[in-house]
Amino acid sequence: xxxxxxxxxxxxxxxxxxxxxxxxxxxxxxxxxxxxxxxxxxxxxxxxxxxxxxxxxxxxxxxxxxxxxxxxxxxxxxxxxxxxxxxxxxxxxxxxxxxxxxxxxxxxxxxxxxxxxxxxxxxxxxxxxxxxxxxxxxxxxxxxxxxxxxxxxxxxxxxxxxxxxxxxxxxxxxxxxxxxxxxxxxxxxxxxxxxxxxxxxxxxxxxxxxxxxxxxxxxxxxxxxxxxxxxxxxxxxxxxxxxxxxxxxxxxxxxxxxxxxx
Amino acid sequence: xxxxxxxxxxxxxxxxxxxxxxxxxxxxxxxxxxxxxxxxxxxxxxxxxxxxxxxxxxxxxxxxxxxxxxxxxxxxxxxxxxxxxxxxxxxxxxxxxxxxxxxxxxxxxxxxxxxxxxxxxxxxxxxxxxxxxxxxxxxxxxxxxxxxxxxxxxxxxxxxxxxxxxxxxxxxxxxxxxxxxxxxxxxxxxxxxxxxxxxxxxxxxxxxxxxxxxxxxxxxxxxxxxxxxxxxxxxxxxxxxxxxxxxxxxxxxxxxxxxxxxxxxxxxxxxxxxxxxxxxxxxxxxxxxxxxxxxxxxxxxxxxxxxxxxxxxxxxxxxxxxxxxxxxxxxxxxxxxxxxxxxxxxxxxxxxxxxxxxxxx
Amino acid sequence: xxxxxxxxxxxxxxxxxxxxxxxxxxxxxxxxxxxxxxxxxxxxxxxxxxxxxxxxxxxxxxxxxxxxxxxxxxxxxxxxxxxxxxxxxxxxxxxxxxxxxxxxxxxxxxxxxxxxxxxxxxxxxxxxxxxxxxxxxxxxxxxxxxxxxxxxxxxxxxxxxxxxxxxxxxxxxxxxxxxxxxxxxxxxxxxxxxxxxxxxxxxxxxxxxxxxxxxxxxxxxxxxxxxxxxxxxxxxxxxxxxxxxxxxxxxxxxxxxxxxxxxxxxxxxxxxxxxxxxxxxxxxxxxxxxxxxxxxxxxxxx
Numbered sequence: 039x040x041x042x043x044x045x046x047x048x049x050x051x052x053x054x055x056x057x058x059x060x061x062x063x064x065x066x067x068x069x070x071x072x073x074x075x076x077x078x079x080x081x082x083x084x085x086x087x088x089x090x091x092x093x094x095x096x097x098x099x100x101x102x103x104x105x106x107x108x109x110x111x112x113x114x115x116x117x118x119x120x121x122x123x124x125x126x127x128x129x130x131x132x133x134x135x136x137x138x139x140x141x142x143x144x145x146x147x148x149x150x151x152x153x154x155x156x157x158x159x160x161x162x163x164x165x166x167x168x169x170x171x172x173x174x175x176x177x178x179x180x181x182x183x184x185x186x187x188x189x190x191x192x193x194x195x196x197x198x199x200x201x202x203x204x205x206x207x208x209x210x211x212x213x214x215x216x217x218x219x220x221x222x223x224x225x226x227x228x229x230x231x232x233x234x235x236x237x238x239x240x241x242x243x244x245x246x247x248x249x250x251x252x253x254x255x256x257x258x259x260x261x262x263x264x265x266x267x268x269x270x271x272x273x274x275x276x277x278x279x280x281x282x283x284x285x286x287x288x289x290x291x292x293x294x295x296x297x298x299x300x
Numbered sequence: 301x302x303x304x305x306x307x308x309x310x311x312x313x314x315x316x317x318x319x320x321x322x323x324x325x326x327x328x329x330x331x332x333x334x335x336x337x338x339x340x341x342x343x344x345x346x347x348x349x350x351x352x353x354x355x356x357x358x359x360x361x362x363x364x365x366x367x368x369x370x371x372x373x374x375x376x377x378x379x380x381x382x383x384x385x386x387x388x389x390x391x392x393x394x395x396x397x398x399x400x401x402x403x404x405x406x407x408x409x410x411x412x413x414x415x416x417x418x419x420x421x422x423x424x425x426x427x428x429x430x431x432x433x434x435x436x437x438x439x440x441x442x443x444x445x446x447x448x449x450x451x452x453x454x455x456x457x458x459x460x461x462x463x464x465x466x467x468x469x470x471x472x473x474x475x476x477x478x479x480x481x482x483x484x485x486x487x488x489x490x491x492x493x494x495x496x497x498x499x500x501x502x503x504x505x506x507x508x509x510x511x512x513x514x515x516x517x518x519x520x521x522x523x524x525x526x527x528x529x530x531x532x533x534x535x536x537x538x539x540x541x542x543x544x545x546x547x548x549x550x551x552x553x554x555x556x557x558x559x560x561x562x563x564x565x566x567x568x569x570x571x572x573x574x575x576x577x578x579x580x581x582x583x584x585x586x587x588x589x590x591x592x593x594x595x596x597x598x599x600x601x602x603x604x605x606x607x608x609x610x611x612x613x614x615x616x617x618x619x620x621x622x623x624x625x626x627x628x629x630x631x632x633x634x635x636x637x638x639x640x641x642x643x644x645x646x647x648x649x650x651x652x653x654x655x656x657x658x659x660x661x
Numbered sequence: 662x663x664x665x666x667x668x669x670x671x672x673x674x675x676x677x678x679x680x681x682x683x684x685x686x687x688x689x690x691x692x693x694x695x696x697x698x699x700x701x702x703x704x705x706x707x708x709x710x711x712x713x714x715x716x717x718x719x720x721x722x723x724x725x726x727x728x729x730x731x732x733x734x735x736x737x738x739x740x741x742x743x744x745x746x747x748x749x750x751x752x753x754x755x756x757x758x759x760x761x762x763x764x765x766x767x768x769x770x771x772x773x774x775x776x777x778x779x780x781x782x783x784x785x786x787x788x789x790x791x792x793x794x795x796x797x798x799x800x801x802x803x804x805x806x807x808x809x810x811x812x813x814x815x816x817x818x819x820x821x822x823x824x825x826x827x828x829x830x831x832x833x834x835x836x837x838x839x840x841x842x843x844x845x846x847x848x849x850x851x852x853x854x855x856x857x858x859x860x861x862x863x864x865x866x867x868x869x870x871x872x873x874x875x876x877x878x879x880x881x882x883x884x885x886x887x888x889x890x891x892x893x894x895x896x897x898x899x900x901x902x903x904x905x906x907x908x909x910x911x912x913x914x915x916x917x918x919x920x921x922x923x924x925x926x927x928x929x930x931x932x933x934x935x936x937x938x939x940x941x942x943x944x945x946x947x948x949x950x951x952x953x954x955x956x957x958x959x960x961x962x963x
Binding site: 043046047049050053054056057058059060061063064067074075076077115116117119120122123126127129131132135136138139141142143144145146147149150151152153154156157169170172173176180205206230234236237241251254255258259262266270273274277278280281282285289 | 671672675676678679680682683684686687688689690691693694697707708755756758759761762763772776777778779780781783784785786787788789790791792793794795796798800801802834837838866891892894895896897898901902912915916919920925928929932935936939940943
């Protein structure tokens with residue numbers, strides 16, 4: 039193994055600093071006893087207290103949670119099916135439909151779904167946002183499940199059949215238990231993607247429904263208060279915990295997926 | 301009636317004919333090997349017997365019953381996979397019990413049967429382990445135990461020893477022979493390793509490019525290869541061609557390319573003027589200093605062009621004076637002496653008239 | 662895999678539901694958007710009726726004509742492409758050392774280093790944009806330091822926030838992980854013996870990088886470039902939050918058409934132009950990448 043040189047390490051460390059410094063600043067300022075995000079004044083929990091007294095914020099958090107749970111349940115089921123189908127069958131249509139939503143700029147899906155819902159006279163709100171989130175989460179789940187399947191010895195399913203298992207039994211006793219960590223990781227990813235999503239939500243939520251990211255957006259646009267720091271810190275901790283858990287369950291998600299890179 | 305009848309089976313992948321009109325009968329209790337280089341169709345044939353693939357033409361019958369239309373789980377055959385294919389999330393016991401559960405064997409009988417199967421492969425006491433806690437040889441035994449636990453009439457083994465190192469492979473070969481005798485189950489064994497095939501099998505089918513070249517006992521496959529392919533694939537062989545001069549009183553005279561007149565006494569119906577090809581194993585050829593009388597029917601002068609020291613034997617490549625090439629070997633049985641000849645030495649090679657063997661093509 | 666007839670039904674049971682869902686909630690909306698681009702805008706948003714009162718079918722190319730006729734749109738579009746390209750280039754420069762260090766670390770440390778790159782990517786997008794609002798804010802240390810230096814040089818103070826600079830920095834920040842991942846995936850597969858061989862043949866460190874590592878990593882570079890360029894081209898929240906009034910990109914234009922002007926047909930035209938440009942350029946990169954480093958999978962079994 040070639041050891042990276044000092045210069046390379048220095049460059050890489052500044053890269054990591056660039057990635058983490060901004061996040062660290064948000065976290066630090068969430069405990070800062072000042073209305074301005076300019077300099078450190080003193081330590082306080084006030085912004086967190088204010089956060090939990092803010093009804094709008096709590097309602098938005100509730101909405102985000104409902105949407106994320108619904109999205110992760112449905113997209114995990116559909117995404118697992120898609121992952122299985124992509125692995126076993128060569129369905130070009132399906133792979134295009136599963137992967138394009140991930141590959142194209144999010145705004146395209148946002149505006150096309152907006153037209154779609156309005157033309158169908160579908161009331162924009164929790165349901166439309168959830169339906170939209172599911173559409174782009176399917177792909178992420180499918181990729182994790184598929185790479186899990188790709189890492190699985192093909193002859194295991196054959197061995198199960200050989201031992202007398204029907205295709206359904208082979209799936210239940212062999213394939214499913216083996217891909218289960220991937221399925222869980224996919225569910226966590228879908229939850230995270232959904233609770234974090236801003237762009238697609240922005241177009242499909244309508245005027246009366248808010249989510250955490252939408253709430254953060256309007257606070258940033260109108261009046262920045264350190265409450266944003268507090269809610270950001272909590273949201274960050276939640277999603278980071280989810281992703282660390284997912285990567286423990288299924289290390290495949292650390293492997294940059296082949297399909298998005300070709 | 302044979303246990304397994306393969307009747308004129310064809311399997312194509314696009315333009316490629318993987319299995320080309322193959323017919324084989326395999327008898328109950330046999331250790332039968334499909335031998336050939338990679339891509340010869342042996343694995344495809346095995347997969348069609350197991351039900352993972354279906355023939356495009358022809359039929360496969362087990363105990364006289366056509367297997368067509370039966371998915372793998374309904375076929376009473378079991379497979380030992382090259383990768384072992386042990387279920388990594390189940391213990392050794394779980395793996396071996398799996399076929400019993402699928403066959404709805406009463407739960408009370410399962411532990412006894414699992415223990416018996418593990419004892420057959422000498423793995424008692426390993427039941428609670430997970431597959432990734434086992435060595436390659438142990439995994440192999442679990443795979444065999446899992447395949448044997450329901451006492452299938454036929455066991456298919458797909459290069460089961462390929463992943464093991466040489467020493468372990470030899471041990472497992474001996475165990476497989478013993479096991480097969482003990483359980484009395486018919487084995488159909490796929491390998492590309494000719495020494496393995498010769499050592500294990502009752503009968504061997506040598507396959508090449510989707511077709512069966514020869515089906516015979518190991519000694520006949522080695523001693524009397526029917527085609528040039530079989531002669532070349534199994535061990536080393538000198539393949540000599542020439543025109544038949546005469547065939548009188550069982551002695552055939554042939555004008556060999558690169559040699560000259562050669563006498564062959566193995567039975568043959570060839571006539572004067574025919575093209576003939578004979579196979580000659582290196583160990584049947586003597587090599588010695590020139591002009592040493594030995595009474596052999598055929599002898600030719602030449603010089604040593606190359607030699608390979610193999611430990612137990614030394615292989616000599618001799619170029620004959622008429623431009624032919626002959627491969628021969630000498631056992632290094634002398635007291636420490638390993639080099640009887642040097643490169644460039646003048647030598648004479650010779651063999652008895654009954655040492656050669658006619659090939660069909 | 663067995664070609665059993667009974668499998669066919671179970672296949673559709675597996676692929677059918679996700680297929681139907683995506684046809685309904687992805688393919689169909691996209692198709693409707695394409696159709697909308699050929700229609701006329703309704704008086705209060707939406708579209709005019711497909712068949713008007715005069716019985717004339719509402720299908721036209723007017724919105725397309727408008728995009729090409731008014732140079733302001735082409736300018737914004739071009740600016741978006743340039744900014745996305747610059748973002749891609751800067752990301753490449755920053756990502757390469759990261760990817761190289763991760764790829765050359767010991768296996769146990771590698772997973773952690775990789776996770777550290779991925780984590781910011783998974784934290785909320787808006788928070789990451791917002792963080793730069795704090796860093797670049799007029800009261801923050803950075804802006805004060807810069808303006809102090811400018812004052813020393815006798816120059817006018819500048820605003821870091823609400824500037825093209827802020828937009829670019831944040832674009833790079835948000836998209837950096839997209840470049841590191843494919844680069845790492847490529848570098849990690851390199852045979853270290855190649856570098857030993859190059860060294861053995863007399864190449865110094867710099868030569869080894871430019872003549873061995875970099876050319877071999879080109880597929881990863883192209884893949885990363887596509888992954889950065891596509892989303893960077895369509896971004897609207899970053900200029901929206903960190904940019905000034907003149908820093909609008911095509912994403913902002915699209916958002917404006919749908920949510921403010923309510924001109925769906927023109928918004929659809931802009932979206933289609935964006936898609937074609939993004940996928941076209943990315944497809945080009947992928948094609949170049951494949952031509953450069955194609956690898957085929959060998960036939961599998963005997």
